[in-house]
Structure formats: structure tokens, C-alpha cells
Amino acid sequence: SLAIPIFFISWGEQTIDSAVASILNATVPLFTIIIAHFWLHDDKMTVPRVLGLLIGFAGVVVLMSEDLSASAQSSVIGQGAVILASMFYAGSAVFARKATQHVAGQARGTAPLLTAALFMWILGPLVERPFSFPTLPITWIAALWLGILGSGLAMIMFYYLLHEIGPTRASLVTYIFPLGGVILGVIFLNEHLSWQLVVGSMLIISSLAVVNWQPKKLATDEHG
Secondary structure (H helix, E strand, C coil): CCHHHHHHHHHHCCCECHHHHHHHHCCHHHHHHHHHHHHCCCCCCCHHHHHHHHHHHHHHHHHHHCCCCCCCCECHHHHHHHHHHHHHHHHHHHHHHHHCCCCCHHHHHHHHHHHHHHHHHHHHHHHCCCCCCCCCHHHHHHHHHHHHHHHHHHHHHHHHHHHHHCHHHHCCHHHHHHHHHHHHHHHHCCCCCCHHHHHHHHHHHHHHHHHHCCCHHHHHHHCC
């Protein structure tokens, strides 16, 4: 269930720096390609894919390096929780690809979200003490935005990609999250345009091209 990685990453981020969390979360594609290689017949390791994933991971590290500091929180338990969440994300993506072949497209994304929401609503009051609801309207707006677009619509699209291009390539969205966040910060919050953003962006975009690159003969064979 998605509830397990959501719980671990939310809990882990309370004790580690956000830049560290972004880097650790970027291990999802690396775990995905390993699991998929041994579990799926059509999503195997290849030199371009492994190289592309490593380039993308390096891009995330460069991108977030400016936010890393010696004073940043670095709880080993928190880091372990985020890594564990990444492993669960990777495993759930591969499992979903294998187990939902004959499930309707919309159900593929909505069912995991509903079960995760139910789990979190049950667990939340038990873990969070004292438990309280937000009082600011902007908080509810943000929650609805993330729930409807950032989770609901995004999850349906992600599960569509799982079956169209496979878990490894679909998991590359993990590299886009920190890139999108930093770019939006520059545009809307007037944050500094650093060399880390430029170099990290180039590496991440390059990784997408490398992972999706296929020799002409192989591409022809796959499409008949």
C-alpha cells in the first residue's frame, strides 16, 4: 500500500533536512530498476538505463547541494525512514505493473490512494498527539490542491505510465520533483538562480534522454 512509504517519508522528513530528503527520495528509480530487472520480463537493466539513472541521481545531488549544510539535521533514523520509503515506492510500482494488467485504468490509481487515505486517517490520530485539524483556509486549499491534482490526477497518470513505458522510466518523475520545486522558487519567490540549478537541470534532462534512448534496431523490434 502507498500508506507505508507515505508514512515513512512524512515521519522521516521531520528529523532530516529537506535537501537530504530530496536526494534520498531520488533513489526510487535506482531501487526500481533493480527490482524490475528480477521481477518483470520487459523492464530489464541496460547500459543506457543504468547510466541514465546514475546521471539523473547526480543531477539531483548537484541541484540540492546548495541547500546542504553542516548544520543541517541528519538523523540516521530519519534518513533510514526515507530510504525505506523509497524502497517501498519502487516495490509498489513494480508490483502494480505486474498485478494490475487487467484492471481498469482509473481503478489502478484510485484504489491505492483510497486505501492509503483510509490507513492514514486511522493511524493519524494514534500517532499525532495532540491531533487537530488545520484552522487556516490556505491550509485547506493547499491540501485540496495536493490531494486532487498532486495525488489524485497524478497517480492516475503515473499508473498509466507504469503500463505504457514500465516502472523504471515512469519512476523518473522522482528526478523532476526537486527540479520543478527549485525552478518554481526562482520564478515565483525570486530565489537565487545558481550554477547548481543550471548544472543539475542539465544532468536531469540528459538522464531522461539517456534512459529513454533506444538503438534503432531495438526500437523497431519492440514496435514490430
